[in-house]
Amino acid sequence: MSSFRLCFPRRLDGQNGFAFEYDVPGLGAFTETVIFPDAARFDRLDRSVLAGLVRMAAILIGTSYYKAAPARVIEPDFALSDAERRLVELAYGPGLGEFYVRNDLPYPPDFTVKAEPRMAQLRTPEIKTEDVRAAVAFGGGKDSHVAASLIQATGAEVERVSLILSESVGERLVAMSEAPVTLIRRRIDPHLIELGRSGRALNGHIPITGVNSCLMALYAAAKGLDWVVFANERAASEPTMDSNGHPVNHQFSKSLEFEDALRAAFTAINAPVTYFSILRPVSELWTAHYLATAGEAALDIFASCNRNFVFAGPNALPKDKRWCGECAKCVYTAVLLAPFLSVERHERVFQSKPLHNPANLEFLREIAGLTDAKPWECVGERREVAAALAHLLTDADWAKAPLIQAIEPELFSQWAREDLQQAWAEALDARSEHRMPAPVAELMDAS
Numbered sequence: 038m039s040s041f042r043l044c045f046p047r048r049l050d051g052q053n054g055f056a057f058e059y060d061v062p063g064l065g066a067f068t069e070t071v072i073f074p075d076a077a078r079f080d081r082l083d084r085s086v087l088a089g090l091v092r093m094a095a096i097l098i099g100t101s102y103y104k105a106a107p108a109r110v111i112e113p114d115f116a117l118s119d120a121e122r123r124l125v126e127l128a129y130g131p132g133l134g135e136f137y138v139r140n141d142l143p144y145p146p147d148f149t150v151k152a153e154p155r156m157a158q159l160r161t162p163e164i165k166t167e168d169v170r171a172a173v174a175f176g177g178g179k180d181s182h183v184a185a186s187l188i189q190a191t192g193a194e195v196e197r198v199s200l201i202l203s204e205s206v207g208e209r210l211v212a213m214s215e216a217p218v219t220l221i222r223r224r225i226d227p228h229l230i231e232l233g234r235s236g237r238a239l240n241g242h243i244p245i246t247g248v249n250s251c252l253m254a255l256y257a258a259a260k261g262l263d264w265v266v267f268a269n270e271r272a273a274s275e276p277t278m279d280s281n282g283h284p285v286n287h288q289f290s291k292s293l294e295f296e297d298a299l300r301a302a303f304t305a306i307n308a309p310v311t312y313f314s315i316l317r318p319v320s321e322l323w324t325a326h327y328l329a330t331a332g333e334a335a336l337d338i339f340a341s342c343n344r345n346f347v348f349a350g351p352n353a354l355p356k357d358k359r360w361c362g363e364c365a366k367c368v369y370t371a372v373l374l375a376p377f378l379s380v381e382r383h384e385r386v387f388q389s390k391p392l393h394n395p396a397n398l399e400f401l402r403e404i405a406g407l408t409d410a411k412p413w414e415c416v417g418e419r420r421e422v423a424a425a426l427a428h429l430l431t432d433a434d435w436a437k438a439p440l441i442q443a444i445e446p447e448l449f450s451q452w453a454r455e456d457l458q459q460a461w462a463e464a465l466d467a468r469s470e471h472r473m474p475a476p477v478a479e480l481m482d483a484s
Contacts, residue, residue, distance in 0.1 A: 039063070040110035040151065041103050046089045046091040053077060054222075057103040064238060066243045067226040070251060074219055077259035082309075085195070089306025090258060093299075096125055097244065100222075103129060103227060104136050104229045105238035107273050109148055116155035118300070120305040125150050125297050128244050128287075130258050134285040136241030137411060142215040144280050146243070157305040164311050166476050167192035171264035172257040174249060177213035179328050179370065180268035184315050185216070186332060188266055191476050198256065200249045205348045213345075213359075215334050222250055232390075236284040242413070244290030250299055250312065265358035269296065269314035271469045272417030274322050278410035284388060287413050293317060293470065297430075300472060318481055321373055321417040322464040327484070329377035336386050341370045343414075361390035366413035368400040372425050373417075380434045401426075401440055409449050426461035 039062035046055040054072040061067060071094070079087055092115055103111070111129060131146060137144040169187050175181045175197035189195045198219045201207040207220045215392035250267065257265045273291035276284035289295055291314075300312055316324055328335060340359035343366055347353045354360075360367050370390040375383055384390050391397055403412050405426055406419030416422075424446055429435040436442065468482065 039108055040112040041099070041108040043095050043099050043111070043113040043115075045088075045113075045115045046095050048079075053079075055091055055094070057098050059099055061102055062107050062108050063106050064232065065228075066139075066318060067229055069098055069101070069226055070224045071098075072222040072224070073256055073259070074221070074284060075255050075322070076219075077178065079259045081261070082258055083307075086306055090251070092121065092256040093124065093302055093306075094248075094255055096121065097128055097248040097251045098257050100128055100133060100243040100248070101289065102229060102242055104133060104243065105232060107142065107146065107148070107239070108270050110151050110361055111148055112151045116153040116303070117293040118155045118305045120157065120301040120419060121155070122150055122152065124298050124302045127295055128247055131284075131286065131289045132244035132295070133241075134280075134289060135285075135287050136239075136243070137453075138243055138278075138280050139413070141238050144285065145283055156413065158307075158323055159304060160307055162304050162307075162311070163309075164474050165263040166474055169264055170196070171266050172196050172198045172219075172253055172260075172262045172264045173266045174213060174253060174268065175199050175218055175341060177210050177345065179272060179335075179339055179374075180316055180324060182332055182335040182339050183324050183327050184266060184268035186335075187329075188264070188280055188477070193264065195261065198253055200252055203348075206346050209345055209436070213338050213340055215338065219256075222257055223252075231270060242287065244295070247290035247295060247299065250290075250367050254308060255309050258308055263311065265310050265312045267291075267312075268298075268316045269316045270316045270321055270324065270417060271318065272421065275411075287411075296472060310320050311474060313472045313474065313477075315473060315477060315481070317473070317481040318468040318478075320464045320467060321463075322376070325370075325373035326377050326465055331376065337415075343365050358388055360387045360389065361393075362387060362391040363394065363396060365400045365404065365414045365416060367384060367391050368397045368401055368416070369414070372404070372422055372429075374403070375435055376425055376428050376432070380438070390438075392435075392440045394441055398440055401444055402447070403406060403447065405444065405448060405451075407444075407447050419462065420452070420457075420460050423448060424457045424464060427452070427457040428461050 042060040044058040057069045059067045171193045174184045199210045200221050233240040254265050269291035273288040277287045342360045343352045344361045405423045
């Protein structure tokens with residue numbers, strides 16, 4: 038039986054990075070390189086810790102190549118601890134759930150992980166809480182800005198870090214930040230890109246947050262940073278849709294389940310970093326309120342529209358635009374921020390009026406739970422969106438917006454007014470399960 042093979046990564050000659058090598062049945066060998074800033078000094082790490090971190094990165098990066106021609110056997114040429122095996126099962130299972138469903142492949146998938154067992158010698162992880170230096174994932178959106186601001190408020194030194202696939206992406210991310218951004222460069226094997234474009238390989242969404250988490254942990258450990266912080270929200274654990282009785286989640290690698298799996302795998306190799314998400318306990322409306330009230334500097338440079346990272350063709354944004362105003366992500370972010378901004382300020386932020394555009398009604402229905410599935414985008418809990426819309430209907434100015442008017446009859450046929458009023462009342466105060474260090478949890482509880 039053919040198998041997808043993962044090789045142990047090798048150091049690059051003359052460059053501060055690694056080569057990740059894979060063998061895909063029927064398509065051959067592929068190599069991806071990842072180049073780190075010179076500040077990442079890998080020789081400072083314990084050899085077993087370094088080996089463990091690059092193994093984890095190899096596992097997650099491998100999803101990009103596995104999906105080209107999924108095999109029944111996944112076979113690393115290195116041994117796996119129980120925690121690492123679990124990471125493989127999640128990354129190549131529900132982590133690729135959207136890929137399987139959208140390519141009409143069986144889901145859940147049927148594969149076997151073939152690897153020798155590795156014994157883990159666990160120590161109780163040390164969680165540093167004073168004089169902390171934190172690597173904070175930065176993607177240019179509202180969550181990234183809020184996460185960096187909150188971590189800085191704990192007294193930690195913050196370094197914003199982005200993973201990029203091209204220099205154009207890096208330039209766009211730097212332009213979206215009011216502080217310096219450290220760039221880690223991934224170079225996907227060009228043969229994989231060619232096969233995907235020609236239709237000779239399957240394509241689709243991968244657990245990209247898992248990839249970025251592993252590479253950021255490797256960078257942070259090699260630089261001597263203490264925390265690796267993501268802005269994964271509570272809503273990321275809500276499935277996008279149901280397929281044959283099984284939940285499918287576009288954001289699975291942002292979910293609490295996957296965060297726990299990553300933390301267990303880091304612990305199994307005694308990684309010297311603490312990995313967590315700072316937005317896990319709060320609602321998306323809490324995050325939007327924080328940005329609207331405490332993030333004035335970010336309001337005119339942040340963007341959550343994915344078309345920011347399209348640089349050619351009809352979907353590319355003009356250089357002076359950060360929002361297309363006509364996609365699910367624009368509509369979703371616009372709904373979240375609308376309760377906390379005037380109509381005029383909202384228009385300046387979004388460079389248009391997405392909630393006044395009748396063409397956006399179907400996106401609004403999808404994110405508010407009025408259809409069977411959410412969009413294949415990073416959007417939040419349906420009930421929370423519905424609560425925001427119900428609140429906007431009580432605002433004299435926002436209630437006049439065409440989309441807000443249009444959604445009212447269907448909104449209250451699906452949701453009880455009292456339930457949405459309760460959801461709105463709880464949105465800024467409710468706290469959910471999380472894995473944050475004590476100083477961060479204390480700050481969030483007080484915010």
